[in-house]
Amino acid sequence: xxxxxxxxxxxxxxxxxxxxxxxxxxxxxxxxxxxxxxxxxxxxxxxxxxxxxxxxxxxxxxxxxxxxxxxxxxxxxxxxxxxxxxxxxxxxxxxxxxxxxxxxxxxxxxxxxxxxxxxxxxxxxxxxxxxxxxxxxxxxxxxxxxxxxxxxxxxxxxxxxxxxxxxxxxxxxxxxxxxxxxxxxxxxxxxxxxxxxxxxxxxxxxxxxxxxxxxxxxxxxxxxxxxxxxxxxxxxxxxxxxxxxxxxxxxxxxxxxxxxxxxxxxxxxxxxxxxxxxxxxxxxxxxxxxxxxxxxxxxxxxxxxxxxxxxxxxxxxxxxxxxxxxxxxxxxxxxxxxxxxxxxxxxxxxxxxxxxxxxxxxxxxxxxxxxxxxxxxxxxxxxxxxxxxxxxxxxxxxxxxxxxxxxxxxxxxxxxxxxxxxxxxxxxxxxxxxxxxxxxxxxxxxxxxxxxxxxxxxxxxxxxxxxxxxxxxxxxxxxxxxxxxxxxxxxxxxxxxxxxxxxxxxxxxxxxxxxxxxxxxxxxxxxxxxxxxxxxxxxxxxxxxxxxxxxxxxxxxxxxxxxxxxxxxxxxxxxxxxxxxxxxxxxxxxxxxxxxxxxxxxxxxxxxxxxxxxxxxxxxxxxxxxxxxxxxxxxxxxxxxxxxxxxxxxxxxxxxxxxxxxxxxxxxxxxxxxxxxxxxxxxxxxxxxxxxxxxxxxxxxxxxxxxxxxxxxxxxxxxxxxxxxxxxxxxxxxxxxxxxxxxxxxxxxxxxxxxxxxxxxxxxxxxxxxxxxxxxxxxxxxxxxx
Amino acid sequence: xxxxxxxxxxxxxxxxxxxxxxxxxxxxxxxxxxxxxxxxxxxxxxxxxxxxxxxxxxxxxxxxxxxxxxxxxxxxxxxxxxxxxxxxxxxxxxxxxxxxxxxxxxxxxxxxxxxxxxxxxxxxxxxxxxxxxxxxxxxxxxxxxxxxxxxxxxxx
Numbered sequence: 001x002x003x004x005x006x007x008x009x010x011x012x013x014x015x016x017x018x019x020x021x022x023x024x025x026x027x028x029x030x031x032x033x034x035x036x037x038x039x040x041x042x043x044x045x046x047x048x049x050x051x052x053x054x055x056x057x058x059x060x061x062x063x064x065x066x067x068x069x070x071x072x073x074x075x076x077x078x079x080x081x082x083x084x085x086x087x088x089x090x091x092x093x094x095x096x097x098x099x100x101x102x103x104x105x106x107x108x109x110x111x112x113x114x115x116x117x118x119x120x121x122x123x124x125x126x127x128x129x130x131x132x133x134x135x136x137x138x139x140x141x142x143x144x145x146x147x148x149x150x151x152x153x154x155x156x157x158x159x160x161x162x163x164x165x166x167x168x169x170x171x172x173x174x175x176x177x178x179x180x181x182x183x184x185x186x187x188x189x190x191x192x193x194x195x196x197x198x199x200x201x202x203x204x205x206x207x208x209x210x211x212x213x214x215x216x217x218x219x220x221x222x223x224x225x226x227x228x229x230x231x232x233x234x235x236x237x238x239x240x241x242x243x244x245x246x247x248x249x250x251x252x253x254x255x256x257x258x259x260x261x262x263x264x265x266x267x268x269x270x271x272x273x274x275x276x277x278x279x280x281x282x283x284x285x286x287x288x289x290x291x292x293x294x295x296x297x298x299x300x301x302x303x304x305x306x307x308x309x310x311x312x313x314x315x316x317x318x319x320x321x322x323x324x325x326x327x328x329x330x331x332x333x334x335x336x337x338x339x340x341x342x343x344x345x346x347x348x349x350x351x352x353x354x355x356x357x358x359x360x361x362x363x364x365x366x367x368x369x370x371x372x373x374x375x376x377x378x379x380x381x382x383x384x385x386x387x388x389x390x391x392x393x394x395x396x397x398x399x400x401x402x403x404x405x406x407x408x409x410x411x412x413x414x415x416x417x418x419x420x421x422x423x424x425x426x427x428x429x430x431x432x433x434x435x436x437x438x439x440x441x442x443x444x445x446x447x448x449x450x451x452x453x454x455x456x457x458x459x460x461x462x463x464x465x466x467x468x469x470x471x472x473x474x475x476x477x478x479x480x481x482x483x484x485x486x487x488x489x490x491x492x493x494x495x496x497x498x499x500x501x502x503x504x505x506x507x508x509x510x511x512x513x514x515x516x517x518x519x520x521x522x523x524x525x526x527x528x529x530x531x532x533x534x535x536x537x538x539x540x541x542x543x544x545x546x547x548x549x550x551x552x553x554x555x556x557x558x559x560x561x562x563x564x565x566x567x568x569x570x571x572x573x574x575x576x577x578x579x580x581x582x583x584x585x586x587x588x589x590x591x592x593x594x595x596x597x598x599x600x601x602x603x604x605x606x607x608x609x610x611x612x613x614x615x616x617x618x619x620x621x622x623x624x625x626x627x628x629x630x631x632x633x634x635x636x637x638x639x640x641x642x643x644x645x646x647x648x649x650x651x652x653x654x655x656x657x658x659x660x661x662x663x664x665x666x667x668x669x670x671x672x673x674x675x676x677x678x679x680x681x682x683x684x685x686x687x688x689x690x691x692x693x694x695x696x697x698x699x700x701x702x703x704x705x706x707x708x709x710x711x712x713x714x715x716x717x718x719x720x721x722x723x724x725x726x727x728x729x730x731x732x733x734x735x736x737x738x739x740x741x742x743x744x745x746x747x748x749x750x751x752x753x754x755x756x757x758x759x760x761x762x763x764x765x766x767x768x769x770x771x772x773x774x775x776x777x778x779x780x781x782x783x784x785x786x
Numbered sequence: 787x788x789x790x791x792x793x794x795x796x797x798x799x800x801x802x803x804x805x806x807x808x809x810x811x812x813x814x815x816x817x818x819x820x821x822x823x824x825x826x827x828x829x830x831x832x833x834x835x836x837x838x839x840x841x842x843x844x845x846x847x848x849x850x851x852x853x854x855x856x857x858x859x860x861x862x863x864x865x866x867x868x869x870x871x872x873x874x875x876x877x878x879x880x881x882x883x884x885x886x887x888x889x890x891x892x893x894x895x896x897x898x899x900x901x902x903x904x905x906x907x908x909x910x911x912x913x914x915x916x917x918x919x920x921x922x923x924x925x926x927x928x929x930x931x932x933x934x935x936x937x938x939x940x941x942x
Binding site: 010011013014015016017018019020021022023024026027029122198199200201202250251252253255284285286504505506507670671673674675677678679680681682704705706710711712713714716718719742 | 804806814818819820821822823824825826827828830831833860861862865869873876877878880882883884885886887888889892911914915916918919921922923924925926927928929930931932
């Protein structure tokens with residue numbers, strides 16, 4: 001049992017990583033490997049007048065120079081967005097054409113125009129610099145305001161006014177009426193800063209075409225290799241699925257940015273066919289900033305109304321979302337079904353209305369990044385709650401408490417049906433761990449040292465395991481969002497678990513094995529988790545949206561159910577007992593209270609020798625399952641941040657950070673807490689440090705680690721992570737998911753703490769020292785005047 | 787092209803490389819020791835940290851030719867049979883998730899502990915966090931990396 005569910009087992013996968021034996025895509029070297037370097041647009045918006053490749057073709061080591069005309073000429077299809085969203089008026093979203101290599105126009109700095117294939121990386125890069133592209137520069141819309149301004153340049157011909165869709169959710173009339181009758185209305189303009197995901201491993205691809213078999217193999221930094229294969233095959237027509245193997249080996253973090261199929265993978269596959277060479281491309285970090293899908297980038301106007309007792313009566317939200325230059329794979333779902341559906345937060349809100357206007361800009365495409373829509377929703381809800389409490393002179397914790405959802409299941413006004421939770425329990429736990437009651441004394445003590453101390457709370461809720469497939473299909477999803485698993489018991493009793501989930505840091509090789517070890521009472525070391533290879537695992541939807549626990553593990557449980565049925569039948573046949581009498585534990589299948597027992601390995605052997613099986617039973621012991629969830633899962637929690645600010649510099653130190661989460665049943669608390677730590681650090685990064693900045697001409701000005709501030713070890717404290725869990729009622733193990741929570745709850749907690757410390761609510765993320773200092777000057781002046 | 791020779795993980799090695807070849811490319815591409823990683827172009831991320839003559843160096847900031855004759859240790863060379871205490875500490879404390887920054891973290895951690903011990907200074911949490919300025923991790927929030935290095939410091 002010490003290796004089973006709930007045990008903080010050390011990770012099985014660690015050894016290869018701590019000894020330098022991890023195998024990431026860029027570590028792979030194929031025989032006959034050539035290198036790709038991309039020619040990228042230096043302009044944010046321009047017509048391509050001509051591409052002169054002859055000089056590059058003459059250079060040392062150059063094998064081929066390929067452009068978009070050749071790509072489209074070979075029938076390679078455009079990139080697509082796989083979730084159809086319709087506007088209020090019923091019209092479909094305006095998806096502009098996105099060719100893997102631009103043909104007529106470039107639409108953001110970094111848009112790929114051509115590719116050089118050469119013998120070495122250096123030769124490819126040198127030749128790429130010698131490809132001469134002539135451009136006719138066009139006016140640029142580098143942000144939401146510019147894109148939606150009258151007379152703005154139009155980025156795609158089929159998107160008038162640069163509008164992708166104008167969507168709504170909820171009851172507008174009811175919400176307007178509720179706000180009109182409210183005793184108090186809190187109104188805020190809120191922006192959610194644009195972020196670059198920055199997995200530490202840059203994206204990479206190694207593509208090989210085998211002309212004898214007319215077969216392709218792609219090693220790729222992917223969170224979902226099967227989805228990559230499906231999209232590459234069905235939409236981009238690179239190769240039919242049975243002629244394309246996608247392998248995602250060790251992947252160095254994803255955070256959403258490695259869900260999508262990018263132009264580079266398409267081009268490497270196509271170029272490997274054109275050149276009959278393996279083709280490798282690995283992004284440099286600046287190329288990552290220029291091409292990895294960014295996250296967030298919303299501007300929002302929100303109004304929340306309260307009755308005289310402080311109960312929320314209505315919530316109206318209007319958001320504009322920047323999609324960048326093209327619609328990335330899941331982009332359309334992020335500010336709609338992953339955002340507006342979470343605007344009820346942890347609260348009982350009788351009327352909600354949200355409208356979302358999505359627009360193109362001349363920037364990198366924007367898509368899901370850790371949390372994806374839910375951090376934006378949590379930020380809006382929790383900033384409003386905090387601000388409303390201050391405006392009404394109420395304790396922010398008590399205002400939340402009074403409005404919490406308390407009875408489950410709870411149907412929100414925005415689709416979601418919360419199955420379980422104890423929101424007050426998490427809040428109480430967090431307040432105790434943070435010593436909320438003792439804050440005033442700490443604030444006074446800090447003031448004696450000349451420091452401004454503040455405390456901020458956020459009670460987030462999120463939705464994981466996006467599901468069920470029929471429901472998401474009805475909302476426009478182009479795929480089903482189930483998961484698959486196969487459990488193979490070998491003749492010697494060892495077990496292989498093939499999963500469609502993909503681990504890129506989440507520790508599946510340990511967590512998933514713990515579930516199976518407990519189920520069959522076998523040692524953890526006798527279980528191998530297999531993932532990330534379309535030739536090994538039949539199909540899978542991959543890992544994102546904190547779905548591997550609630551969905552991926554559920555599929556494994558379902559496959560284990562089937563294995564157990566067969567194990568019981570075999571053992572009952574051999575032991576001459578009833579299958580229901582048997583107990584499976586301690587590597588044995590036995591009848592309690594008797595000496596009737598078989599070793600687990602003996603059952604496996606019996607299944608494969610098939611010398612003595614029940615009549616009509618097939619040999620072998622291997623079962624597969626597809627699990628389609630009944631509902632989303634709803635992790636929630638209460639985060640409390642405490643900050644100290646140096647009024648002389650505006651520098652914020654997070655002196656304490658407490659998280660109390662409800663993740664349902666936890667398999668490995670060590671790994672779950674690690675997920676929370678990492679998520680909080682990303683949220684702190686968003687709150688204090690990170691922003692992807694473009695100037696008005698569409699040039700990225702934070703395109704390297706010299707300019708984009710990643711959280712360092714000194715920027716965050718050690719975190720206090722606690723759990724107050726309620727079982728999820730809609731999946732077999734009661735798991736809710738934990739991957740994104742930290743990034744969802746922490747930005748509002750930090751900003752609420754800062755605004756508390758400086759007595760100025762007017763601050764945007766990232767709350768850099770300069771912004772905080774400026775805000776202190778305003779509030780300081782105001783206080784002096786008072 | 788010129789021949790560059792050095793000792794890597796105790797073995798004499800030699801390769802013909804261009805003058806512009808970085809030490810990290812010499813290690814990864816010529817020696818095929820791929821535990822040393824490249825995560826940025828600007829010497830910030832620290833995934834490429836190795837030891838050159840006993841000191842932590844970002845191998846992306848050094849030409850291979852500049853390491854001529856040097857003793858270089860990479861992540862593949864820190865264990866002497868069993869895991870190095872720093873490697874073990876990262877496993878014990880869940881100091882890694884995706885593993886990409888981990889070799890650099892371990893190499894920086896070993897160097898940090900060695901320096902503080904040599905100078906008789908206390909490597910407390912604040913010092914560890916300060917010393918990690920040149921190593922970026924996106925997964926762990928540093929919480930367990932700090933714990934890992936603290937544990938190894940007590941065992942080394």
